[in-house]
Amino acid sequence: MMMNVQTASASARWHPSFGQPALKLERDERWSDFSEVLSLLNFDGQVQEVNASLFRRRRLKAGQSALSMGQSFQGLYVVRLGALKTSLTDVDGVEHVVAFPMKGDLLGSDGICRGRYLSEVVALTDCDLIRIPSETLFSPEHSGLDLERVAYWAISREIFQEQTVGTLTYSPKSEVRVARFLRVQSERFAAQGCSPNQFILPMTRRDIGNYLNVTLETVSRALSSLSRHGIIAVERREIKILSQAALRDFGS
Amino acid sequence: MMMNVQTASASARWHPSFGQPALKLERDERWSDFSEVLSLLNFDGQVQEVNASLFRRRRLKAGQSALSMGQSFQGLYVVRLGALKTSLTDVDGVEHVVAFPMKGDLLGSDGICRGRYLSEVVALTDCDLIRIPSETLFSPEHSGLDLERVAYWAISREIFQEQTVGTLTYSPKSEVRVARFLRVQSERFAAQGCSPNQFILPMTRRDIGNYLNVTLETVSRALSSLSRHGIIAVERREIKILSQAALRDFGS
DNA sequence: CGAACAGTTGAGACATGTCAATTAAAGTGG
DNA sequence: CCACTTTAATTGACATGTCTCAACTGTTCG
Numbered sequence: 199m200m201m202n203v204q205t206a207s208a209s210a211r212w213h214p215s216f217g218q219p220a221l222k223l224e225r226d227e228r229w230s231d232f233s234e235v236l237s238l239l240n241f242d243g244q245v246q247e248v249n250a251s252l253f254r255r256r257r258l259k260a261g262q263s264a265l266s267m268g269q270s271f272q273g274l275y276v277v278r279l280g281a282l283k284t285s286l287t288d289v290d291g292v293e294h295v296v297a298f299p300m301k302g303d304l305l306g307s308d309g310i311c312r313g314r315y316l317s318e319v320v321a322l323t324d325c326d327l328i329r330i331p332s333e334t335l336f337s338p339e340h341s342g343l344d345l346e347r348v349a350y351w352a353i354s355r356e357i358f359q360e361q362t363v364g365t366l367t368y369s370p371k372s373e374v375r376v377a378r379f380l381r382v383q384s385e386r387f388a389a390q391g392c393s394p395n396q397f398i399l400p401m402t403r404r405d406i407g408n409y410l411n412v413t414l415e416t417v418s419r420a421l422s423s424l425s426r427h428g429i430i431a432v433e434r435r436e437i438k439i440l441s442q443a444a445l446r447d448f449g450s
Numbered sequence: 451m452m453m454n455v456q457t458a459s460a461s462a463r464w465h466p467s468f469g470q471p472a473l474k475l476e477r478d479e480r481w482s483d484f485s486e487v488l489s490l491l492n493f494d495g496q497v498q499e500v501n502a503s504l505f506r507r508r509r510l511k512a513g514q515s516a517l518s519m520g521q522s523f524q525g526l527y528v529v530r531l532g533a534l535k536t537s538l539t540d541v542d543g544v545e546h547v548v549a550f551p552m553k554g555d556l557l558g559s560d561g562i563c564r565g566r567y568l569s570e571v572v573a574l575t576d577c578d579l580i581r582i583p584s585e586t587l588f589s590p591e592h593s594g595l596d597l598e599r600v601a602y603w604a605i606s607r608e609i610f611q612e613q614t615v616g617t618l619t620y621s622p623k624s625e626v627r628v629a630r631f632l633r634v635q636s637e638r639f640a641a642q643g644c645s646p647n648q649f650i651l652p653m654t655r656r657d658i659g660n661y662l663n664v665t666l667e668t669v670s671r672a673l674s675s676l677s678r679h680g681i682i683a684v685e686r687r688e689i690k691i692l693s694q695a696a697l698r699d700f701g702s
Numbered sequence: 703c704g705a706a707c708a709g710t711t712g713a714g715a716c717a718t719g720t721c722a723a724t725t726a727a728a729g730t731g732g
Numbered sequence: 733c734c735a736c737t738t739t740a741a742t743t744g745a746c747a748t749g750t751c752t753c754a755a756c757t758g759t760t761c762g
Contacts, residue, residue, distance in 0.1 A: 294616065311604070311606035312607075312610075316613070317613060346598070349602075350562060350605075351562060354560060355563040357605065357612065360609065364548055368544075368660070373749095404708085411663075413752085415711085415750090415751080416750060422711080434709070435709095622717090622751070654740065667719080667720085687741095
């Protein structure tokens with residue numbers, strides 16, 4: 199695992215997408231078991247029975263779509279590797295970025311209630327997803343068992359995350375929003391075992407701005423400003439956080 | 451509907467689920483049945499079995515708290531009557547309004563994943579809630595049955611709603627946000643059988659501003675501006691929409 | 703090499719936040 | 733029931749932050 203990261207970062211200078219193993223050994227490992235799903239989700243509850251189910255993985259190249267708005271619900275996905283962007287298109291045809299899912303996040307939970315996915319999810323980097331098909335999720339023999347319970351739990355977590363990231367955009371000054379965004383990204387990378395102080399943003403300034411409800415120029419200016427204050431170092435999409443404390447103080 | 455209420459109250463006396471001693475409170479106790487829950491939620495799926503469960507109602511006066519942040523998860527609530535406000539308090543102690551639940555909405559779904567409610571829900575008007583206790587929701591004999599499936603569905607709908615209202619706050623101009631907010635409120639009132647063209651906002655300008663991420667003065671100015679344009683009429687919290695078309699055009 | 707895209711930076715217009723004054727309504731206590 | 737306080741809401745003046753438009757650079761990709 200660490201080897202992979204190092205290998206990736208060695209080539210990261212001119213290849214900003216992270217960890218994209220075009221490895222052939224993966225060809226044989228296209229399935230994940232229940233325990234890997236639990237581990238990815240950071241499920242902390244009790245599992246009562248041994249569940250021998252295997253879940254097929256799905257590979258995506260950067261730019262490919264994981265789910266499309268309107269597509270019929272086929273199941274949930276757990277992100278195993280990579281970074282994605284979830285967006286909604288409103289009635290006026292304007293796109294709005296609502297999340298940046300990464301490892302351990304759940305995709306497609308908005309599709310349950312109407313049998314159709316209601317958001318668009320595209321891969322920002324090469325991705326590896328684990329598919330939890332709806333027939334497994336809703337089949338009578340599985341109902342009430344661990345899988346269903348875990349899905350419940352994960353969906354509830356989704357709601358909480360939606361709400362908390364919503365609070366991100368609730369601050370008058372755009373610079374504060376960007377600072378908080380970086381803090382959240384840092385924490386999420388840390389939760390994945392990556393460095394919280396140095397990471398590569400998988401999304402464009404435009405995406406960040408759309409997400410934070412500011413223009414891309416404002417995002418750029420905010421990053422430059424934070425850089426001038428010596429709080430971070432920015433070089434295109436590579437972010438170094440020089441002082442977590444200063445970043446934290448900034449966003450309060 | 452009256453019949454249902456009476457039937458429910460009558461059957462509450464002998465319903466075996468709750469071994470409560472007969473109290474004088476009993477005449478005040480109100481119960482709702484499964485079909486009323488489905489109807490409130492606008493559940494459009496199939497119900498396989500007859501579910502005779504009864505759910506206790508809970509009355510709230512304006513200002514009272516329905517759920518508190520940190521309180522241990524005790525179940526979900528479906529709003530039967532009234533208007534509420536859902537808010538999160540971030541690490542800095544700043545409150546952020548994330549939703550204005552009303553009739554048919556689900557409360558408490560963010561509490562499943564950690565066993566604690568993660569948001570604060572207070573009643574803006576007198577309210578009537580239907581409690582779906584966690585023991586019923588998660589009991590082995592209920593698992594996999596309709597109640598669990600409906601809960602799934604409702605939670606998924608919550609996620610979608612969270613996301614779509616997120617797009618509300620995404621528009622550069624505050625006047626457009628306020629106009630869209632009014633449109634959404636109008637649609638929600640209409641979905642409840644109330645007039646879409648005349649209604650009373652249950653929340654303060656401050657709450658609206660917090661929700662839309664603008665100051666209360668800006669909300670007030672936006673309403674005045676829409677009023678000057680002849681699109682709406684405002685008198686304190688009473689809103690009359692004079693031209694739905696103009697309001698719609700405004701927010702695009 | 704040229705085209706398209708991502709990102710930075712500047713200048714000016716405009717929208718919003720901030721501070722302050724005022725009015726109306728609602729709750730409080732004698 | 734009446735002063736009294738508190739809260740909600742409106743409006744104005746001013747400062748400031750953000751958007752818009754624009755120019756420019758560096759990178760990627762065909």
